[in-house]
Amino acid sequence: MSAATDEILEKLKTLTLLEASELVKQIEDEFGVTAAAPAGGMMMMAPGAGAAAPAEEVEEQTEFDLVLDEVPADKKIKVLKIVRELTGLGLKEAKEVVESTPKAIMEGVAKEAAEDAKKQIEEVGGKATVK
16 A cells, blocks of 8 residues: 555544534545445345345445533533533543533444433533434
């Protein structure tokens, strides 16, 4: 590989899932391409198996992000405590997250975990969304 491609690869390794998703969308828009695998692909099928398979399979999302959208001033301390519990962050880091909303606080987690965390945040007065 060339030095340029090595450098790009190293930068890609540092991206969060949300940033990587945004990058894919930008590349698709800029170059008019799609990151989706071709329907036929390189997959080999047994004779007759193609007739029973659906024309296009929709991949179900398995990883979700929890985004802290809004924290009312009078609920800030309660939300801060929940953010610390959920993320394991220290007081200073959690405070920065709470003060910089909207901010992703959990990335690439199961839907149940994201929904549970959202419920905890909303119970103390904060607003969050699962994406």
